[in-house]
Amino acid sequence: MDVDEIQQIFFQECEEGLAGMEVNFATLRDGDQDPETINSVFRCVHSIKGGAGAFGYEALQAYTHQYETLLDLIRNGSLELTPDLLDVVIGAFDMLTDHVAAARDGSETPADEAMLEKLLSAAEGDASAAAVEETPAPAETAPAPEEQEEVSGDTAGSEASGDDYDDLMGMLDEGDADNDADNEAKAPSDVSAPEDAATSTDDSPPDWKLVYHPVANAFQNAAEPLLLVRELVALGAVVDECDRAALPSLDDMDAECAYFTYALTVPGDVAEEDIRAIYEFTVDCEVTLERASAGAPLKKAAPAESSEAPKPVSSPAAAAEPAAPEKDSVSPAPAAVPQAAATPAPPAAAPQAEKATPAPVKNVAPPAPAAPAAPAKPKPAASVVAQTIRVDLDKLDRLVNLVGELVITQSMLAQRMSRHQLEDNSEVNDLEHLTRELQESTMAIRAQPMKVVFSRVPRIVRELESETGKRVRLEMEGEMTEVDKTVVERLGEPLTHLIRNAVDHGLETPEERLAAGKAEEGIVRLTAAHQSGRIVITVTDDGRGINRARVREKAVEREIIMPDATLSDEEIDNLIFAPGFSTAGTVSNVSGRGVGMDVVRKNIQALGGRIGIQSRHGEGSSFSLSLPLTLAVLDGMIVTVGAETFVIPLNHIIESLRPTEDMLKRVGNDGILLDVRGAYVPVLPIADHLGIAKAERNPARGVLIVVDGDQGQAALLVDAIQDQRQVVVKSLEANYQAIEGVAGATILGDGQVALIVDVETLTANRRNGARATLAEAA
């Protein structure tokens, strides 16, 4: 497991987090202000910030810091989540998405200055108001980067902790006179040299004065003050004093309480950060660290720091020097821990107590070291069960392929058995079931939820809202519906186009809607669901619906239909998918990007899908996409041409028919057109195209299959239709070589290889051919 891999996991988390936030925002926009919703948003941003810091994405970290600050104010109630504020929060979310993408792809960091400004002023908008009530941790609002400069650590990571710690873990238990004695006895001698040196040289910095006061209950929090004091001593520190003033009388003493305060002197040449590093992580103590003013006797020190600093109960004697020139960087002493030494004993009692202490303290001390012994045998890491496993896609595809082979072999076996009247054999049936299940399970491995695509939609809608001034309510359903990875990946673009189309062309402006007696806010609904082995996706709007008169007019103008063509409403609606058709009166910047619905249809067909539209004037339109769940199998019509068998993908087929002579119009030498209810479709004998001998060349004696390609329709001439079934697609390129007019191959149950017809290529060629023929005839 290297850092790259962990980073990948981090980005996966980001994706999940962002998707979750999207859902939360939808809830918030609905006016549901459940505190848990905003909490959840906060946690996501917080996690991203944590990871960004850990992996060194500074821009992302700085951005999330500001974002988080605002969210924190909202979640703790300091700021009310007004619609305006929600807009800021959601706008910031969009930018967060960009930031994450930039960090992931290593691309340029988005320009976030304006957004940071917004976040800051939004947060401040509250700060003033909030300050009145409580005090919303102003510390947090302070941008992290500044703090970091103070401490000269290496990476951003190293010191973030710097700023406010002066607390320390408390400790000191020390009632242990022996220990004290040790420290005091040894330390001075150890350190004397450096100390002298420090004082002897004039430019050497003054020594550090450090006061260390563990809170009373430090031991109960498992703190071990001695470890800390020892480390300080190892740095050269000398324990100047152990203030025992807080020590109660023996009767009142709680063996589990910390009562002492230590004053230490650390040689001036020890780097501040080295000293701070020893205690800054602790929470159970108070520490002040300051430079001693030259020659000032430690013990006289007046309470240093800001008023609240070491007002500790401990005796003033323990407090540090007032002079402390550089104290500030270390000292923002947190609101002290008042309960520190609960009952300071009268000084008189001290000596007495001191003597008495060794006993109790000794009793206390052992438990601490003993504690680790308890866990005697830590169990082997019962780590979190992994929810996912990453597998190389190639391995997966190989598995999918092998299963495909198995399906074919199984069906060959079944055919052979049936030839021997053995089809009732229950083992054969079991094998068939198992094979099918195995195939489905394998396909499911490649499946991904539509969420991947759906999660991008809210943002697109938001952008459209601001571009068009329309108001949109987005409803989504079925985002967990799973479909093959490739399908998911390639659905993004067509879906985006459909959504843009729905908002830009489908929905009316708020004024128009009000005038039409509709709610000001238009509805765009996106759904996904499994339906009989396919995934059906719909994009519905409640807008104006298709203006059929306009569509028809345009189609005539563009020579897509004849002026006198008789078309049903449905046929008119479907004209919008015709190549080169665009209804937008003016090409808007939103959906009129030079591509039309024909491109959407082409993309969908390339995935083995179909697209359809239903529309009602004034009530809206609904686009529906039906796609296979996987590209590894295909619904096909099995046809015979001469001695060969072909598969025609079902998603291209409009109808099949046996034409009568009067439906066929001959044009030129060998051009034939099929008259389908007034529309002329070129007839294309597959045999001619793929060079098959001894096939039916007379359309009137064969079967015509009308197919719909990107370039228009064509009627494929075949000898006969055998069957309609699902076939496993095998790539020709991988096994042989690409052949024009053939999309792939499959192996049928009887072991025969059948080529899958590439309808797009055939229809494209055919139309060009037909045009040439017509031109010739004219």
Added chain:
Amino acid sequence: MSKTILTVDDSPSMRMLLRVSLTDLGYSVVEAEDGVHALETLGGTEPDLLITDINMPRMDGFGLIENVRSQGRRNLPILVLTTESSDEKKQRAREAGATGWIVKPFNPEKLAAAIRRVLH
């Protein structure tokens, strides 16, 4: 026998990062996803140190620490590892019973030093 550290964080990448760092330092690592999960884990394992995040679903770090202490585990050092750095939060952690507080992003050496200072 290496010491065992229970790490509690809802972010898998953060847990992974900790696991890598701590394993390098020679500790055994047990992980939990949030406070509730950590308490369950504590039912079956006796770590020498607990390192927990603050912001987590179900039960946050404060809740976890309070629960651990109220179960009488006074000798288990608890380090809070979080991006939070406000005094108010630290105060809460202290009251709940935390031993130390480390701000993310953490520097592995600092983490190691902090662990040394609390691991008895």
